[in-house]
Amino acid sequence: MxxxxxxxxxxxxxxxxxxxxxxxxxxxxxxxxxxxxxxQCPVRFHRQRREVCFIDSHSGKAVIVPWESVTAWVATSSGATEYGAMTHHNLGIAVEDPETGDLYTLAIGGPTAAIAAGLWEAIRQYMEHGPTALAxxxxxxxxxxxxxxxxxxxxxxxxxxxxxxxxxxxxxxxxxxxxxxxxxxxxxxxxxxxxxxxxxxxxxxxxxxxxxxxxxxxxxxLPREQWAEPSALLLCVRKHLAELERRNPRGDFAAHYRQARAAAEQELSARPERSATEG
Structure with missing residues (x-):
């Protein structure tokens, strides 16, 4: 169009x-x-199951993985052509077949790195908060x-x-x-x-x-009572990330995420020890 x-x-x-x-x-x-x-069969995201489904183009096998195991990145490449220098931006998405270890990838082009990253953010907002969360x-x-x-x-x-x-x-x-x-x-x-x-x-x-x-x-x-819930790790990361962004709203998001992830892992690893001591 x-x-x-x-x-x-x-x-x-x-x-x-x-x-x-x-x-x-x-x-x-x-x-x-x-x-x-x-x-090309599309990749599907099921927010009620919190799963992602890829189809192997060779065997037709449906590869279903947890949403929180999906890897995403933005890649930028440049090259020279007869028309001048060209820069390409792509959102990459990858899942690993838990049975065979095979890796399946998908690349989606975007005119800028910010738009490519925005595509992933749209997917994430949908999976975490539903379709009405999209801007x-x-x-x-x-x-x-x-x-x-x-x-x-x-x-x-x-x-x-x-x-x-x-x-x-x-x-x-x-x-x-x-x-x-x-x-x-x-x-x-x-x-x-x-x-x-x-x-x-x-x-x-x-x-x-x-x-x-x-x-x-x-x-x-699925019926509402069968909907999957976010993992304890994700909920804990969200909590620490929200606190970091409240303290420093203009800080680097990647740095905030690394700190939130480390704090969440430390908190979760300490929970069983605290429970045993209290018991």
């Missing part, structure tokens, strides 16, 4: 032939993307329950409708002026109104590999 929305106004500036050429290139790129996604869900932040359209896992026509409703609400509240509203409508009229969102919705529905039976069964929701 992003390629299409760039190609359309750019093509209009260089005439109908340019528009047709850029639109054709965007369509070819979209088709290649869809075909590639059809061959983009502002439509029903004052409501008891979020708008169901906000929880859909793809952009589509509903995304356009939500944005227009938000625009009207912000205009009524005085957060947006008439000039901003005017150009919002001009931009969407130039880019054929809802067509890009229809393309995005079609891309999502067409570009997904069928889920194996094991993953479909694992993905089913």
């Amino acid at each position: 992003a390629d299409y929305r760039i190609a359309l106004p750019a093509g209009l500036l260089i005439g109908i032939p340019g528009w047709l050429g850029l639109t054709a290139l965007s369509y070819i790129s979209l088709r290649q993307d869809v075909r590639a996604r059809r061959r 983009g869900l502002r439509r029903s932040e004052t409501a008891a329950t979020p708008d169901p359209r906000e929880l859909l896992p793809y952009d589509g026509v509903h995304t356009f409708e939500l944005r227009r409703e938000r625009l009207h609400r912000e205009y009524r509240d005085g957060e947006r002026g008439p000039v901003f509203v005017f150009f919002w409508y001009v931009w969407h009229l130039v880019t054929l109104w809802k067509v890009p969102f229809m393309i995005s919705e079609w891309e999502y529905r067409q570009g997904r590999a069928p889920l194996p039976q094991a993953m479909r069964a694992w993905s089913q929701p």
Whole structure:
């Protein structure tokens, strides 16, 4: 959808032939993307089970690991091309098969290191606090329950409708002026109104590999009483991390985390000894 929305106004500036050429290139790129996604089974995160499921592309085996055992990192690489120096940023995610020790990895590109890290933070917020914790869900932040359209896992026509409703609400509240509203409508009229969102919705529905039976069964929701709880270590790290950030809100997060982790491990290791002494 992003390629299409760039190609359309750019093509209009260089005439109908340019528009047709850029639109054709965007369509070819979209088709290649869809075909590639059809061959790759997605990684799934189950917050009720607190587990992650990878599918081995060779054997089709479902590899299920605890959420807290997942490793993530952001990698930055640079290289020279005929067009100049290029820098790439990727979010890496890895899990280890507990039965065989095989390592499975996934790389997700981002335009900047901060955005790549933000992708992981979005996953973490979802797994730890639920879908309503994501910063983009502002439509029903004052409501008891979020708008169901906000929880859909793809952009589509509903995304356009939500944005227009938000625009009207912000205009009524005085957060947006008439000039901003005017150009919002001009931009969407130039880019054929809802067509890009229809393309995005079609891309999502067409570009997904069928889920194996094991993953479909694992993905089913659980009764509330069967939901997994965070480990004692994670809860203890959270407590110490919150205290460190309260004392020094501008401190380095990585340093805070290392201190919180060490303090949590020390506290947990001392608990059995204290219990035995008290007993």
